[in-house]
Amino acid sequence: MSNQGKQIELPASLTVRELAQRLNTSPIAVIKELMANGVMANINQQIDFDTAEIVAAEMGYEVVRPHAEEKAGGGLKDLPRWRQVIAKEKPDNLISRPPVVTILGHVDHGKTTLLDAIRHTNVAGGEAGGITQHIGAYQVEHQGRLITFLDTPGHAAFTAMRARGAQGADIVILVVAADDGVMPQTREAIDHAKAAQVPIIVALNKMDKPNANPERVKQQLADTGLVPDEWDGDTMVVPISAKQRQGLDDLMEAILLVADTLDILANPDGTVVGTVIEARRDKGRGVVATLLVQNGTLRMGQTILAGNTYGKLRAMFDFRGKKVRKAGPSTPVSVMGLRDVPQAGDLFEVVENERKAREIVAQRAEQVAQSAQRKQTISLEQLFEQMQSGDVNELRLIVKVDVQGSLEPVVSSLEDLSTDELKINVLHASTGNISENDVMLATASNAVVIGFNVQADAPARKLAETEGVSIRTYTIIYHMLEDVEKALRGLLGPEYEEEVIGHAEVRAVFPVRGGQVAGCRVLDGVIRRNAKARLKRGTKTVYDGEIASLKHHQEDVREMRQGFECGINLKNVNEYQIGDIIECYVVKEKED
Ligand code: GDP
Numbered sequence: 001m002s003n004q005g006k007q008i009e010l011p012a013s014l015t016v017r018e019l020a021q022r023l024n025t026s027p028i029a030v031i032k033e034l035m036a037n038g039v040m041a042n043i044n045q046q047i048d049f050d051t052a053e054i055v056a057a058e059m060g061y062e063v064v065r066p067h068a069e070e071k072a073g074g075g076l077k078d079l080p081r082w083r084q085v086i087a088k089e090k091p092d093n094l095i096s097r098p099p100v101v102t103i104l105g106h107v108d109h110g111k112t113t114l115l116d117a118i119r120h121t122n123v124a125g126g127e128a129g130g131i132t133q134h135i136g137a138y139q140v141e142h143q144g145r146l147i148t149f150l151d152t153p154g155h156a157a158f159t160a161m162r163a164r165g166a167q168g169a170d171i172v173i174l175v176v177a178a179d180d181g182v183m184p185q186t187r188e189a190i191d192h193a194k195a196a197q198v199p200i201i202v203a204l205n206k207m208d209k210p211n212a213n214p215e216r217v218k219q220q221l222a223d224t225g226l227v228p229d230e231w232d233g234d235t236m237v238v239p240i241s242a243k244q245r246q247g248l249d250d251l252m253e254a255i256l257l258v259a260d261t262l263d264i265l266a267n268p269d270g271t272v273v274g275t276v277i278e279a280r281r282d283k284g285r286g287v288v289a290t291l292l293v294q295n296g297t298l299r300m301g302q303t304i305l306a307g308n309t310y311g312k313l314r315a316m317f318d319f320r321g322k323k324v325r326k327a328g329p330s331t332p333v334s335v336m337g338l339r340d341v342p343q344a345g346d347l348f349e350v351v352e353n354e355r356k357a358r359e360i361v362a363q364r365a366e367q368v369a370q371s372a373q374r375k376q377t378i379s380l381e382q383l384f385e386q387m388q389s390g391d392v393n394e395l396r397l398i399v400k401v402d403v404q405g406s407l408e409p410v411v412s413s414l415e416d417l418s419t420d421e422l423k424i425n426v427l428h429a430s431t432g433n434i435s436e437n438d439v440m441l442a443t444a445s446n447a448v449v450i451g452f453n454v455q456a457d458a459p460a461r462k463l464a465e466t467e468g469v470s471i472r473t474y475t476i477i478y479h480m481l482e483d484v485e486k487a488l489r490g491l492l493g494p495e496y497e498e499e500v501i502g503h504a505e506v507r508a509v510f511p512v513r514g515g516q517v518a519g520c521r522v523l524d525g526v527i528r529r530n531a532k533a534r535l536k537r538g539t540k541t542v543y544d545g546e547i548a549s550l551k552h553h554q555e556d557v558r559e560m561r562q563g564f565e566c567g568i569n570l571k572n573v574n575e576y577q578i579g580d581i582i583e584c585y586v587v588k589e590k591e592d
Contacts, residue, residue, distance in 0.1 A: 008061045013048050013191060016041050023059055028443050033058050040428070042437035046191035081347050082273045082294040089267040089295070097266040097329035098139065098146035099259040100168060100292065103203075104189035105175030110205040114175055114242040115151055121248055136278040136290040137332030138319040142252035147259075148292070148330045150277060168275045168292055168345075170264050171255060172200045174226075178212035178239070182220035190224055199262065200226060201236045201254050208241040266329035272296030272350040276306050276342045277332060287311070287338040291327075291348055298333065299326045303354050307346030308364060310357030311338040343458065394423040395488055396447035400434050400454050407431060410452050413481060422488050434460050434471060443467040448487070452480060498585050502526040504560075504568060506580040515574035517551075517567045520582060527584045528559045533570055536581040546571045547584070 008022060016034070020027040027043045033055045034041050041047055047055075053063045086094070103111045119138055139148050150169060172193040176186055193200050202221060204214055218228045218237060227233020236254045240247030273296060279289035289306065291298065298304070303312045314337035318324050327333040342348070351357045397414060401407050411429050418424045427447055428438070434449055434456035440463070442449045449456070449464070451473035456464065464471050474480035502525025506518040520527075527533075529550040535543035550557055551567040560566040568582055 006061050008056055008063055010049055010052050010056065010063055013046050013194060014052060015044055015046055017043050019047065019052050019055065023056060023061065025059065027440065029059075030055055031440060040441070043440045044437070046188075046194075082275065085271050085273045086266055086295050089270045093267040093270060094265040095268065097264055097268075098148050098331075099170045099255060099262075099264050100148045100150065100330055101171045101173055101255055102150040102169040103173045103175060104193065105203075106177070106180070106183035106185040106189075109175045109177040109180060109183075109186075110242045111175050114173075114203060114205065114240070115149065117242045117245045117248060118149060118251075119151075121245055135317075135319050135332065135334045137292060139330075139332070140252070142249070142256065145256060146330070147252065147255055148332060150292075168277070168294075169198055170262060171258055172198050173203050173251070173255075174200050175203045175205050175242075176217055176221070177206045178204050178214050178217055179206055179209045181213070181217045182224060187224060190226065199258055201238065201251070201258055202226065202228075203242075203247075203251055204237055204239045205242050207239045207247070208244050214239060264330075266295045268297050268328045270296045272298055272302070272304075274298070274348050276344055276346040276348055278344050279306075279338070279341045281341055285336055287341050288334060288336055289338055289342060290332055290334050292332050293327045293329055295329055296350070297326050297328045298350070302350050303352070303357055304335075304338070304348050305351045305357045305360055306338060306342040306348035308361055309338050309340035309342050310351065310354060310361060312354060313337045394425045395484070396425045396427050396442075397484075398438050398442050398447050398449045399426055399429040400438060400449070400451045401429070401431055402453035404431055406452060410477065410480075413477065414450070414484060417481065417485055417488060419488070424484070424488070433457050434473070436460050436463050439463045439467065439469050439471070442469045448472065450474070450480065450484070452477070497589075498587055500525070500583055500585045501528065501531060502562070502584045504566070504582045504584070506576050506578055506582065507565075509576050509578060510567070512569075515569075516576050517549075517569050518576040518580065518582065520566055520568050522560050522562050522564050522566065523581075524562050525584070526559050526561050527566065527568065527582070528586070529557065531584050531586050533568075533585070534583045535570060535573060535576070536583060537577060537579075542580075543570060543573050545573075548572075 010019075010022070014022075016030050017027050020030045023030065031041060031043070034047070034051070037051075037054055037058075039047070039051060056063050103115060105111050118140055134151060137148060137150050139146050141147075172189070174186065174189055174193070176182060190200065204217060206212055207214065218231070221228060221235065221237065222231065222233065226235040228235055228237040230237070236258065238247060238251045238254050240251055272293070274291050274293040277290040277292050279287065282288045287309075291304075291306075298313070298316075300313055300316050304310060313335050315335065316324050316327065317334045318327075319332055319334070321334075324333060351360065399407075399411055399414065401410050407429055411426050414426060415424050428441055433454045434451050436457075436459045438449050439456075439460050441447070442464075447469075449469060449471045451471065453475055455473060456471050461471070463469070472480075472483060474483070503523045504520035504527050505523050507521050508519035510517045510519055527547070527550060529547055531547065533545065533547050534541050547568060548571040549567070549569040550560065552560060552564065554567075557566070570582070
């Protein structure tokens with residue numbers, strides 16, 4: 001393999017997508033390799049060094065252990081786009097900007113309560129009570145300094161952002177309930193933050209509860225690699241009660257302390273760039289999007305390009321719903337004027353005018369279409385080849401259903417459709433909407449995604465389109481089974497049969513350069529130049545193949561009918577005998 005012996009350095013953990021980038025290959029290739037090693041991982045999943053090492057080694061790389069102090073490292077191109085923009089600004093023009101903070105943690109550990117508590121106690125300008133607007137981000141003031149909070153709890157948004165390389169946050173607050181401790185989603189959040197190289201502050205919540213056990217949680221945190229600072233580690237752990245609004249000042253303090261150790265900078269006069277925090281279509285106002293400005297200053301009337309859409313900013317509001325004319329770095333604003341709804345995590349930038357924006361959007365759409373076409377033709381061809389060689393004898397499915405209760409019946413009724421020749425192979429079945437991960441899995445394994453009483457979410461649909469994966473959703477089980485049965489029959493492909501269309505007898509043999517030509521008379525039917533032929537000698541078939549040339553009086557002809565004389569040369573046959581019979585036949589699809 002061409003990678004043989006190439007050295008590669010891997011961090012302690014990274015996502016499948018990042019590993020693919022480092023290995024210079026597609027995430028699908030990595031997922032396939034993982035599957036081959038018994039690991040089912042999706043594109044955004046964190047894998048540890050040991051697992052990554054196996055994949056890299058399989059691909060011919062020589063893996064180098066990470067340095068103890070594996071840090072931001074990497075080149076500029078590893079950074080999210082907005083960070084690249086800032087990195088390209090002249091250092092003299094960079095000034096400090098408010099830190100952008102996102103709150104992650106296990107479900108029910110108090111993320112929403114904490115966001116509300118911070119909002120009500122610390123909102124800048126002291127307008128606390130009156131705020132009803134939720135635009136997906138807000139700013140608070142502590143000791144005269146601003147902090148921006150992303151108000152989209154749960155890590156769906158964070159993952160979406162990170163997946164697009166937009167990593168919006170500078171600091172992650174990890175909420176861990178002191179009574180419940182480190183849970184699966186806590187670990188996932190830690191992995192996400194580590195992968196994004198964003199520092200973590202732990203908010204040890206629900207300290208008011210009688211069964212709060214902070215020491216136990218600290219031990220659990222230390223076990224995951226987040227050693228509390230009071231134990232000489234470098235993770236700040238702040239005990240709070242979001243419900244009773246206690247410890248919030250300490251938490252703000254901690255954020256500013258951590259912010260001071262980082263270079264949280266931007267050039268307010270530089271290139272405007274930022275991230276879409278959320279967006280929706282409002283009946284009266286059209287598309288409303290919340291944008292987080294990350295560099296430069298966004299101004300009313302400018303034309304922006306966000307993901308695959310664009311528009312001139314008609315109105316701009318801050319998180320309090322107050323009209324503003326401009327927004328600098330780390331400021332969230334709600335804007336109107338985009339033509340279509342961009343996706344959370346999309347990058348936005350300012351462009352000269354709408355014409356320019358249209359051009360860029362068209363270019364991007366073209367690129368997407370092209371890559372979709374490329375992928376589709378490849379996979380179809382591959383499938384066809386496999387069918388021809390008899391390699392494909394199963395229909396692979398990824399099954400998503402609405403409730404746990406229907407999982408088993410749906411899967412088993414699908415599996416019951418298997419026949420002796422064709423198997424239904426359900427690779428993965430679970431509850432919930434069809435996600436990007438399901439589509440990734442389907443791509444990697446040439447599978448079809450089946451949804452029962454569920455929908456495919458927008459990123460999944462987009463990915464399916466680019467990857468040429470087929471998604472089918474049903475609400476009636478009978479329709480689903482009928483369709484899958486049809487698909488099975490489609491996979492079986494048409495059956496072929498032979499039809500003999502004529503015979504010719506060898507009457508003379510003429511030597512030609514490199515062999516012989518058979519001088520024949522057509523006994524019955526027709527001999528066709530592009531058909532197949534067998535050479536029969538007595539009861540034996542001595543050759544089965546194709547006709548190389550068919551001539552009538554030295555002229556090439558397409559066919560010769562019964563009663564005519566012709567010269568026939570069969571491909572790769574050098575010797576004929578008088579009395580041989582040439583049987584001409586065609587292969588065609590069998591009709592039902
Ligand atoms: P999320 O799923 O992480 O957003 O969690 P929520 O903020 O919705 O909180 C889950 C539950 O925990 C709610 O019933 C809250 O009232 C409760 N809760 C949140 N913070 C505290 C706290 O500090 N103390 C106590 N006793 N309950 C809390």
